[in-house]
Each structure stands twice: as C-alpha cells, then as structure tokens.
Amino acid sequence: MKIVNLTGTIELLSGLHIGGGDDTMKIGGIDNGVIKDVNSGEPYIPGSSLKGKMRSLLEWNIGVVGIGDGEPFTSKLLNNKIFDDTKKKNDAITLLKLFGDKEGKFGITRISVGDCQLAEESKGKVLSEAKYENVIDRQNGTAKHPRQTERVPAGIKFNFDIRVKVLDEDNEKELLDMLKKGLELIEMDYLGGNGSRGYGRVKFNLSK
Numbered sequence: 001m002k003i004v005n006l007t008g009t010i011e012l013l014s015g016l017h018i019g020g021g022d023d024t025m026k027i028g029g030i031d032n033g034v035i036k037d038v039n040s041g042e043p044y045i046p047g048s049s050l051k052g053k054m055r056s057l058l059e060w061n062i063g064v065v066g067i068g069d070g071e072p073f074t075s076k077l078l079n080n081k082i083f084d085d086t087k088k089k090n091d092a093i094t095l096l097k098l099f100g101d102k103e104g105k106f107g108i109t110r111i112s113v114g115d116c117q118l119a120e121e122s123k124g125k126v127l128s129e130a131k132y133e134n135v136i137d138r139q140n141g142t143a144k145h146p147r148q149t150e151r152v153p154a155g156i157k158f159n160f161d162i163r164v165k166v167l168d169e170d171n172e173k174e175l176l177d178m179l180k181k182g183l184e185l186i187e188m189d190y191l192g193g194n195g196s197r198g199y200g201r202v203k204f205n206l207s208k
Contacts, residue, residue, distance in 0.1 A: 073095065093106065128153075
C-alpha cells in the first residue's frame with residue numbers, strides 16, 4: 001500500500017457559507033453564522049463538507065442517484081440493470097473504493113479529507129461579510145422576513161489536504177482521476193449552502 005497526497009488551495013470566487021450551528025456561533029445581528037475554529041476564531045471548510053459534496057456530485061455524474069432511494073450508493077445496488085454498461089459499473093466500483101461502501105465489499109475507504117484551514121496569504125484580510133436575504137411577497141412585491149447570512153468573502157483562500165490509500169490491487173490512476181473529477185464538478189457547481197443564490201463558487205489550485 002502507498003498513500004498519495006493531493007494538496008493545494010481553494011480560492012473563493014464568491015462568498016462562501018458553511019454553517020456553524022447555534023451552539024458555537026454567537027454573532028450579534030447575524031442569523032446564520034459560518035463555522036469557525038474555536039481557538040483561532042478563523043473560518044475553515046470542514047473536510048466532511050468537501051468529501052460529501054464530491055461524493056454526491058460524482059454519484060450524479062456516474063448516474064447512480066436514481067436507484068438509491070435518496071441514500072448513498074452502495075454495492076448492493078450493483079446488480080441493477082444499468083450496470084450492463086461496463087464503464088458505468090467500473091466507475092461505480094471505483095467510487096465505492098474511493099469513498100467507502102456501507103456493505104464493506106471493497107475493503108477500507110481509500111480517501112481521507114482534512115479540514116481546510118485558512119491559507120497564510122489570507123490571514124489579516126477581512127474574513128467575514130453579512131449578506132442580507134429576504135423573501136419577496138408575490139402579491140405586493142415587497143420584501144419580508146429579512147435576515148443576515150454570514151459569508152467568507154470572495155478572494156479568501158484555504159489550504160486543502162486530501163490523502164488516498166492505494167492498495168496493491170487498486171488502479172491508482174482510476175482513483176486519482178475520479179478524485180480530480182470530483183474537484184472539477186465542485187468548481188462547476190458550488191460548495192456550502194445557498195448555491196442557487198450564487199454562493200460557494202470556488203477554484204481548486206493543486207500544488208502537485
């Protein structure tokens with residue numbers, strides 16, 4: 001077995017909101033705060049958010065979402081007729097190897113995604129902005145239910161560190177190609193919440 005390490009930065013192209021929860025965030029006037037490190041007070045991107053978004057988009061990209069009843073794809077669904085397509089089946093198996101299979105058919109989960117901490121070049125910059133949101137009354141054309149959502153502003157960068165275990169029987173290229181495809185899909189979609197409103201547009205800059 002060997003471990004392949006992908007590192008780089010995530011650059012925010014628009015404001016990013018990943019919620020922090022009321023038990024840790026107490027910001028006056030802000031209804032929805034971003035998640036922050038309890039020691040430094042700096043925002044960060046949880047590895048679980050990045051990993052979950054990648055897996056979700058890859059399942060859509062491969063075309064296996066429709067057979068899972070809303071649950072994450074597992075190996076028990078590999079007998080579905082859609083896998084008469086050999087490439088689709090191979091991609092689905094690669095996904096299960098990379099992100100894990102609840103049924104345990106393909107061994108250990110290969111991927112480990114660390115929390116994405118603030119990049120050194122972004123320290124000292126403004127790290128928070130309040131974005132006002134409201135609902136438009138369809139009959140009167142007026143705004144109602146105003147609220148503030150905290151975002152990390154565009155231009156801020158975070159470091160990412162993703163590690164992939166490559167077992168002796170694995171195809172390293174297939175695993176890494178799928179990982180990079182997952183990052184590409186996030187660039188085309190969004191990260192965090194409120195993506196339909198333009199939040200969470202990002203760019204991944206790989207260091208190697």
